[in-house]
Amino acid sequence: xxxxxxxxxxxxxxxxxxxxxxxxxxxxxxxxxxxxxxxxxxxxxxxxxxxxxxxxxxxxxxxxxxxxxxxxxxxxxxxxxxxxxxxxxxxxxxxxxxxxxxxxxxxxxxxxxxxxxxxxxxxxxxxxxxxxxxxxxxxxxx
Numbered sequence: 001x002x003x004x005x006x007x008x009x010x011x012x013x014x015x016x017x018x019x020x021x022x023x024x025x026x027x028x029x030x031x032x033x034x035x036x037x038x039x040x041x042x043x044x045x046x047x048x049x050x051x052x053x054x055x056x057x058x059x060x061x062x063x064x065x066x067x068x069x070x071x072x073x074x075x076x077x078x079x080x081x082x083x084x085x086x087x088x089x090x091x092x093x094x095x096x097x098x099x100x101x102x103x104x105x106x107x108x109x110x111x112x113x114x115x116x117x118x119x120x121x122x123x124x125x126x127x128x129x130x131x132x133x134x135x136x137x138x139x140x141x142x
Contacts, residue, residue: 037121045122047138049078049099052122060142072142080137099123 037043045051053059059078063071075081079095086095103112103123112118125134 037119038125039121039128043121046136048123048136050138050141051136052116054141058142076140077137078140079135 033040035041037045049059053062071082074084079099083095084090086092086098088094104110104118107113110118112122116122123136125136126132127134
């Protein structure tokens with residue numbers, strides 16, 4: 001419970017700061033309302049990784065470039081199934097560390113920041129009633 005509360009407080013602070021960075025693709029009708037995918041505007045990435053990683057950005061292509069072992073027979077839902085290995089219990093670097101470091105590796109010059117506004121809500125959902133933060137997931141797209 002404490003972990004969820006700490007995550008909710010951190011995300012709330014981050015969401016509040018996002019009011020200063022409106023998304024180029026959809027600006028809220030009321031200038032005082034920030035554009036928050038899935039909350040104040042449509043969610044262009046409802047399945048997180050799978051919604052974004054298509055075409056040239058296909059996750060399988062990225063994994064192959066990193067010489068990652070085949071996961072075709074182990075992973076059906078991304079990133080949920082990735083956590084089988086990429087967690088403290090799985091003995092590998094946790095998915096949260098991998099995803100955050102890859103998406104923000106170049107800071108303000110990162111493609112995730114420059115092309116996708118670096119929005120946490122591209123990958124995460126916030127339950128507006130409880131404030132619970134979850135990671136979006138979807139069926140593998142290759």
